[in-house]
Amino acid sequence: MSNALALGRIPLDDYAKLLGAGEIEELRALAKPLRGRSIEMINSTAVGGGVAEILTRLMPLAEELYLNIKWDVMSGGQDFFDVTKAFHNALHGAPYHASQKDFDIFLEYNRRNRASLPLDAEFVVIHDPQPAGLIGARPAGKNHWVWRCHIDLSHPNLAVWDFLEKFVARYDGAMFSSPEFSRQLPIPQYLFYPAIDPLSEKNCELEPEFIHQVLAQYQIDPHRPILTQISRFDRLKDPVGVIRAYRIVRRYFDCQLVLAGGSASDDPEGAIVLKEVLREADHDPDIKVLELPAWAPLEVNALQRASTIVIQKSLREGFGLTVSEALWKKKPVVASAVGGIPVQIIHKHTGLLSHSIEGTAYQIRFLLSHPEIATRLGEHGHQHVKENFLITQKLKRYLTLFLTLART
Amino acid sequence: MKTAETPFEFVTVSYLTRIGNQSAGMLTELLAGLEQCNDASIFHHTFQTLGSHHFLTEGFSNDFAQWVLADANRSDLAEQLTALDIRDYVSIAALRSDLCRVVGDYCAAYPHFAEQSALERFYFCESVEVTTPLGRSARTLEEFRDGIAHLSHASFYFHFISSRLRLQLRTNDFSHWLADSLDRNALAESVNHIDIYTNTLDSTRAKVLRLIDRERRKA
Numbered sequence: 001m002s003n004a005l006a007l008g009r010i011p012l013d014d015y016a017k018l019l020g021a022g023e024i025e026e027l028r029a030l031a032k033p034l035r036g037r038s039i040e041m042i043n044s045t046a047v048g049g050g051v052a053e054i055l056t057r058l059m060p061l062a063e064e065l066y067l068n069i070k071w072d073v074m075s076g077g078q079d080f081f082d083v084t085k086a087f088h089n090a091l092h093g094a095p096y097h098a099s100q101k102d103f104d105i106f107l108e109y110n111r112r113n114r115a116s117l118p119l120d121a122e123f124v125v126i127h128d129p130q131p132a133g134l135i136g137a138r139p140a141g142k143n144h145w146v147w148r149c150h151i152d153l154s155h156p157n158l159a160v161w162d163f164l165e166k167f168v169a170r171y172d173g174a175m176f177s178s179p180e181f182s183r184q185l186p187i188p189q190y191l192f193y194p195a196i197d198p199l200s201e202k203n204c205e206l207e208p209e210f211i212h213q214v215l216a217q218y219q220i221d222p223h224r225p226i227l228t229q230i231s232r233f234d235r236l237k238d239p240v241g242v243i244r245a246y247r248i249v250r251r252y253f254d255c256q257l258v259l260a261g262g263s264a265s266d267d268p269e270g271a272i273v274l275k276e277v278l279r280e281a282d283h284d285p286d287i288k289v290l291e292l293p294a295w296a297p298l299e300v301n302a303l304q305r306a307s308t309i310v311i312q313k314s315l316r317e318g319f320g321l322t323v324s325e326a327l328w329k330k331k332p333v334v335a336s337a338v339g340g341i342p343v344q345i346i347h348k349h350t351g352l353l354s355h356s357i358e359g360t361a362y363q364i365r366f367l368l369s370h371p372e373i374a375t376r377l378g379e380h381g382h383q384h385v386k387e388n389f390l391i392t393q394k395l396k397r398y399l400t401l402f403l404t405l406a407r408t
Numbered sequence: 409m410k411t412a413e414t415p416f417e418f419v420t421v422s423y424l425t426r427i428g429n430q431s432a433g434m435l436t437e438l439l440a441g442l443e444q445c446n447d448a449s450i451f452h453h454t455f456q457t458l459g460s461h462h463f464l465t466e467g468f469s470n471d472f473a474q475w476v477l478a479d480a481n482r483s484d485l486a487e488q489l490t491a492l493d494i495r496d497y498v499s500i501a502a503l504r505s506d507l508c509r510v511v512g513d514y515c516a517a518y519p520h521f522a523e524q525s526a527l528e529r530f531y532f533c534e535s536v537e538v539t540t541p542l543g544r545s546a547r548t549l550e551e552f553r554d555g556i557a558h559l560s561h562a563s564f565y566f567h568f569i570s571s572r573l574r575l576q577l578r579t580n581d582f583s584h585w586l587a588d589s590l591d592r593n594a595l596a597e598s599v600n601h602i603d604i605y606t607n608t609l610d611s612t613r614a615k616v617l618r619l620i621d622r623e624r625r626k627a
Contacts, residue, residue, distance in 0.1 A: 022560035026420045029540045179427045179531030191425035191533060342528060347478040349464050355527070383463035383608075387561070400422040403538045 010057070010199070012064040015392055018198050027392065030399040031065035039069040039402070040121035044084065044130035046073045050194065050321070051127050051150055057197045057391050062398075072117050074131045080109040084130045087164075090157035091129065098159045106163075110134055123402050132167045144405040147171045148192060152181040152318060152339060172405060177319045178340045190401065193343065194319045195394035196328060196385070202297035203328055206305060214302035218258070218288055225255040225368060228307040230300055230325075232261040233273040236316045238336075241357050243280045243287060245313065248361035250286075253368050260290040260303055305329050309367055309374065313360050314338055324389040327351065327381030332374035334363040344389065350381040409627060412589035415545035416581075418555050420563035421537060421570070423456055428532040435480055435522045438472070439511045441532050447500040448534035454503060455494055455573065456535045459565035462609040469605060470494075471530075472507060479526040485514045493605070494569070498576045539566070549590060549627075553620045556582070561609045568612065569604060582616065595623045 016024045039062070043051045055071050062069040076084070083102045090096035110133030119137045124145045126134060138145055147168055153161065153176070161183070168174055169185060175192035176182040182189050196203055215222050227246060231237040239259050246257040259277060262270075274291070281287040292299055304310060310326035310333045317339030324344055326333050333351035335341045345351035352363040367374040387393070428449055432438040442450075453471035461468050468474060469490040477486035488510050497503040515522035542563065546552035556564070567581040575584055579600050587596035602615050 020560070022558050022563065025542065025558070026422075026540075026560040026562060029420055029542050030422055030538070032540070176427065179431070179533060180529070182427050184429060189427040190536075191427055337528060346461070346464070346468070346474065349461075349466075349468055349474075353478075380463055384461070387460055387463070396422055397424065400424045400536075400538050403422075403540075404424055404536055 008060065010060040010064070012061060014199060019386065019390075019392060023392065027396060027399070028065060030396060030403070031067060033406075034399060034402055035066040036068050037123070037402075038121035039067055039123045039125065040118065041069065041071045041125050041127065042074060042117065042119075042131050042134065043071075043127035044074050044076065044081075054195060054391070054394070055127075057200065058395060058398075061391065061395050065395075065399075068121075070118075070121070074109070074113040074117065074134070076109045076113075076130070079105050080130075087129055087160050088151065090160040091151050091153055091164075093155040093157065096157050096160065098157070098163070103163055107133060110136070123405065125398075126171070129164055132164055135167050135170045138170070144402075144408075145171045146173045146175060146401065146405070148175045149181070150177060150194070150318070152178075152316075153183050154180055156183075172408070173401070175401075178343055180339075192397055192401075193389050193394070194321050194324075194340075195389050195391045196321055196324050197391040198328060200297065202301050203325060204301070206298070206302055210298070211302045211306050214299055215306055218290055218303075220256060220258060220288055220306070222306065225253060225308040226258060226306055227255055227309050227311055227364060228258040228260065228303055229311040229313065230260050230304065230322050231312070231314070233270045233277060235273055236314060237261075238313045238315050239273065239277045240280045241315075241360070242311055242313045243277070244357045245311070245360040245364065246287070248358065249364050249368070252365055255308070255368070256286040256288065258288045258290065258303060258307070260288075260292055260300065262292060300325075301329075304331060307331055309334060309364055311360065311364070312336065312341060313354070313357075314341070317341055320344065321389075323351075324385050327378070328385045328390075330375075330378035330382045332367050332377045333381060334360055334367065336360075344384070345381075346384065349377070350384045351377050409548055409550065410590055411547045412585070414585075414589050415547045416552055416555070416585045416589070418542040418544045418546070418559065418563060419539050419566060420542055420560060421539050421566040422562060423452075423460075424536040424538070425452065426534045426536050428534055430532040432530040432532075433526055434524055435476070435482070435485070435511060435515050438476070438480075438530060439508065439515055439522075441530070442472075442504060442508050442511060445532045446534060447504075448536070449532045450500050450504050450507070451570075451573070452533050452535040454492075454507075455570050458494060458604065459562070459569055459609070462561070462565070462604075462612075465606050465608060472511075475526070475528075475530045479528045479530070480524070481527070482514070482521055485511070488514070495572065495578065495604070498572060498578060500573065549592070549620060549624060552582075552585075552590075553617060553624070556613060556616060556620075559613070564609050564613055568609075568616075592623065595619060 083105045114137035127148045173188045175190045229242050304326050310331045312323050312335035314336050319340030335345050337353040347353045354360040354363050430441045432441050457471045473486045473489035476482050546555045571581040583596035583600040586592040598619050
């Protein structure tokens with residue numbers, strides 16, 4: 001499929017109200033030498049998933065800067081997506097025995113897409129492993145190709161990585177979400193943080209009435225401290241650990257816990273974890289386990305804004321953008337020091353890091369006892385997100401990358 | 409009001425962070441990294457990080473100090489690293505030398521701490537810089553004030569902080585132009601004395617603007 005869907009126009013000046021006119025002027029100045037020059041983004045899905053979500057917001061902003069940008073989605077059959085899903089998990093470190101047939105399926109679909117996609121832009125950005133083999137279509141010495149990896153490659157299945165590395169090494173550069181996620185490669189590697197959009201429904205300002213309405217809907221008391229973790233029901237997010245930390249906190253503070261995630265109805269493992277969570281909650285009326293509809297950004301936004309403290313007690317994490325979402329809303333965050341979280345939480349400056357259930361409980365108690373420190377962490381966290389993890393910063397990083405590539 | 413012969417040209421800067429191949433899991437490895445990494449890496453973790461974390465005015469000075477405090481858990485060494493003031497340096501070589509001396513002395517004094525594993529590893533990165541003219545310039549104090557008022561954080565950082573390395577002087581672009589082109593030596597000095605460690609970029613800018621306004625009222 002070509003020309004994936006993007007949102008309608010998002011006026012860049014709308015961001016000036018949040019960031020200042022100088023920041024927008026700077027984006028325009030950086031983009032000026034790139035006006036009209038062609039950029040092609042390629043990934044493997046038009047809807048669903050973080051990459052599609054970011055591209056949906058990024059494309060209209062790039063067009064506001066007069067970049068000649070297009071977004072193409074590679075096509076593939078069920079067999080291809082089964083293989084690449086297995087590759088994805090294996091690159092995250094899950095056990096997997098790759099067969100030659102799997103590699104052949106990957107190669108065949110990449111070959112077919114090389115024939116059908118334009119791949120003629122001056123700057124070609126390939127997202128994630130699925131389309132990595134498209135590099136074979138690159139004319140020798142022409143154009144600039146970069147690979148954006150959204151996966152943690154710190155402990156990959158070596159059979160899969162060795163296969164992919166041959167393609168990756170042919171790019172002009174690779175981008176990772178954290179230094180920890182990168183590999184030793186013969187090409188330059190750049191740090192590219194994921195980003196949130198401050199104007200999206202998940203992050204925009206909300207009317208207090210709407211927030212109260214959401215709290216009332218889920219029977220959450222606005223007058224007592226609210227501890228919240230927003231994440232799908234997944235063992236790696238440790239929702240049971242969050243409940244145990246909450247129980248320690250409860251010995252000292254009359255507080256509530258909200259565990260809100262996407263519906264587990266179409267995810268067999270999610271349904272099992274949800275049962276474990278409900279068992280651990282043991283009908284405690286102050287623990288609200290909320291299965292939100294697949295896309296309930298306004299409700300998530302309201303729950304984050306109503307929270308006293310936001311928790312992200314993951315055992316493993318990709319980047320963990322829910323942390324940036326909470327920080328943007330000036331919330332104090334207690335989170336595990338895993339994956340991309342320490343990039344967002346500078347310990348004792350933009351939030352508190354923890355390494356255990358007891359540590360998480362201690363940090364929460366500390367913040368509940370020192371609301372002035374909690375407020376300061378939230379303020380600093382907001383600034384940190386503003387400087388580093390907003391969609392406008394991501395756009396700026398792309399502009400800088402293209403300018404850097406163009407002078408090589 | 410004096411008009412400068414040489415205008416002040418406003419420029420902005422953008423950085424791409426390049427991930428290096430070195431990392432450190434203990435103080436001895438940090439020392440080895442400090443000795444071996446390239447200049448762009450020292451710049452990234454000191455000058456550049458001060459710009460990108462300008463809103464932290466309480467004890468965040470550079471990435472090395474923060475890692476030593478939060479991950480290596482050595483608050484005494486962190487304090488020494490925090491105390492290194494980039495305004496004292498006009499070359500990366502001199503800054504690197506002092507960083508190595510401080511960490512080296514500590515490792516020699518406390519060899520048992522030097523080999524202790526940190527909670528998280530430190531990854532040496534480096535900054536790739538792209539500068540772009542903003543297409544605005546100033547010849548008078550009034551135009552200069554107006555230009556500064558409308559700068560982005562990155563542009564303000566470029567002229568006020570990273571310029572020290574470029575100029576190879578213990579001053580910044582603003583003060584340099586005020587003294588050289590407008591003969592405003594006292595104002596230049598006052599601007600240069602603003603503490604960038606205890607101010608954010610916004611509060612620094614507000615102080616610069618206040619100093620300029622005071623100067624304009626005097627004229």
